[in-house]
Every structure is written in C-alpha cells, then in structure tokens.
Amino acid sequence: MSNPDTEERKTVLRTIRIPKSLERSLKSEAADEGTTVNADVNSILSRHFEWDKKAWEFRLVSLHKPILISLLEGLDEETLARIGREVVTASWKEMAEFWFQDPSPGGLLDALSMISKFDPNMRIRVTQEEGMYTVVFNHDLGAKWSIVAESAFGEFVKQSFHVEPQVTRGESVITARFRVNPRNLPI
Numbered sequence: 001m002s003n004p005d006t007e008e009r010k011t012v013l014r015t016i017r018i019p020k021s022l023e024r025s026l027k028s029e030a031a032d033e034g035t036t037v038n039a040d041v042n043s044i045l046s047r048h049f050e051w052d053k054k055a056w057e058f059r060l061v062s063l064h065k066p067i068l069i070s071l072l073e074g075l076d077e078e079t080l081a082r083i084g085r086e087v088v089t090a091s092w093k094e095m096a097e098f099w100f101q102d103p104s105p106g107g108l109l110d111a112l113s114m115i116s117k118f119d120p121n122m123r124i125r126v127t128q129e130e131g132m133y134t135v136v137f138n139h140d141l142g143a144k145w146s147i148v149a150e151s152a153f154g155e156f157v158k159q160s161f162h163v164e165p166q167v168t169r170g171e172s173v174i175t176a177r178f179r180v181n182p183r184n185l186p187i
Helices: 004-009 020-033 037-058 065-073 077-100 105-118 143-161
Strands: 122-129 132-139 166-169 173-179
Touching: 020 037, 037 077, 037 105, 065 143, 077 105, 077 143, 105 122, 105 143, 132 143, 143 166, 143 173
Parallel strands: none
Antiparallel strands: 122 132, 132 173, 166 173
C-alpha cells in the first residue's frame, strides 16, 4: 500500500519547451529570490492548480486594494455587517462546496485556509484543542473590513457549528472563539 505523503513528494523528470524570454525571467526571479528555476516552476505550477485555476473557475475578481478600501469607506456599519452576514458567509459556503465538494464545517475551514494561503491581504489561523476552536483573521484592509469580517465570522460559526461564538474585533484582527459539541454538528 502506498503512502499518500510519499507519493506527493515523488518527482518526475519532464522536459518542456519555453520561450527564451520566459527562461530569462525565470532565471532572474530565481536569482532575486535565492531559489532555483526548478523550485520557482514548481511553486508557480502548484499555485496554478491550488489557487489560480480554482479562483478563475469560481469567477473571483482581482481588485486593487485602494479601490476596495475606498468602496468600503463609503458604506455605513449596518450595511457592512449585513454584507458580512449574508454575502461573505454565503460565498465561503459556495467556495467550500465548489472547490472541495464539502459544505461541512471542516470543508469551510479548509476553504478559508486556502484563501489565506494565497491572498496577500489576509491571513487566517485556525487552532483546535479539545473541542475549543480559535479562528484568528488578520488583514490589512482597514477598520471597515473588520466590521464585515466580524459579522461574517459570527454568522459562519452560528450556521456551521450551531454555537454562539465570542468574537472580538480590532482594526486589523478578528478573533472568534467557540466550543463545539459534536452532537450539535450537522451530519
């Protein structure tokens, strides 16, 4: 029986043709980052399959950060909270179902972790110990985004884990803490 972790680390030798200009770019970037062309190509391909392809299939939109912040600044707190509760939470569920075919609480946490892995504007860390979860969300999108995120995380936990979370909001960090009773989880 093969070990999936060992299979994941096995490599194959593959020869591909690329334009000279791309080779120069790869060599230059590898030198700048202190890596190798091989490591950069592996990173680029991994990102493509782990994120770029999924983001394209889900029709995510790239938006320059100052534009997003400006849009958020024009909205009142009640509207921002509603967007978090209704729109963001629904989007997270749709992502988990679409990407992982798993709308369970674990699938949703996996989707959030994947977003965090590739989005330079936000980081999510999930820890769990003896049924107590802590989800820490750090971002650099301003205080108005914190309102959206606070509302989204509160609603996400209520809908997914059927508990009332303790959520704290700062300028750039939102923390949700909650205890899960396995009997309350959806099957």
